[in-house]
Amino acid sequence: MKVLVLTAVTVLFSVVSAIPLFKSCDGLSNVKTAKVIGCSVAPCTLKRGSNATFQVDFTAVEAATALKAVVHGIIGGVPLPFNPPNTNGCVNSGIACPVVVGKSYSYVNTIPVLTSYPKLRLVVKYELKNESDKTVFCVEVPAQIQ
Template sequence: MQVKALILISLGFLAVVRAAEEHPATEVKRCSGNKPFPLEVRVHGCKTPPCNIVKGSTQNFEIDFAVDKYITEMTTLVKATTLGIITVPYELPADVAAVCPNLMYGAYCPVYPTEDVTYLFSFPIGEYPEIGVKIEIYLVDQDKEVATCFVCDIKVVKGNGGNTVYQLDYLNRK
């Protein structure tokens, strides 16, 4: 039994190391008010903010964090600040906001004190103007207390416009 547990822990560790190699840590900032800060955040495709985020797409964030209490459920809350003065809540669909079903590497809720987990947040980016935005991402527990929080600067950019390149193959025509 102990050998099986050791093997599972080793496999989990290898998966975390592999993920870190594929997606290096992103430089994020602390939220105000001494809220718990994640162990590490990886915004796929971005190491140094502002992160270019394609409007109309989904941006993946991997958030490694530890908790200091027994947590049975968590929800993601996002606030967006534009022009440095306008802050609004960013509404998320319930399945996107739910943290527990999106924990990685075999983790699940409840989460126990001192346990560290990785959460895959698939952030839907709407069809917004191409501007810089400061986003604050909060993971809030069943008691509405912040389990972890960070700030990341993003820039909403236009994608390739859906242009598809077609290659004509004249040699294999019939």
């Protein structure tokens, strides 16, 4: 019986730890890492009444003179738009525009997790788009609001 319980716990741990912290989206594969600072296990817990800081390290596949953050919370397969306080990807983000194709960048943005948000699981789809509305990076991060 102990062996059965130990096996079940090991399998469960393997399944839980196998959830990636992020996945690339929109057909792009230029993201090296993406994370919510302080999160090491998916889904990342976003605590209401606090801030969530997203960091994405990527190599530019599109040039840009301007960048705009586009964020959606995907709940039950439905993307709901979210407007972070700082949508300008060239200001206070770790990136100085213009963005050059082939160069590596580290983007950072902090988003408030409001106390009015319901407690639920979702996927945060985070995109950075250039002035022509072309996607510079796209990541999806599994999360839960607590």
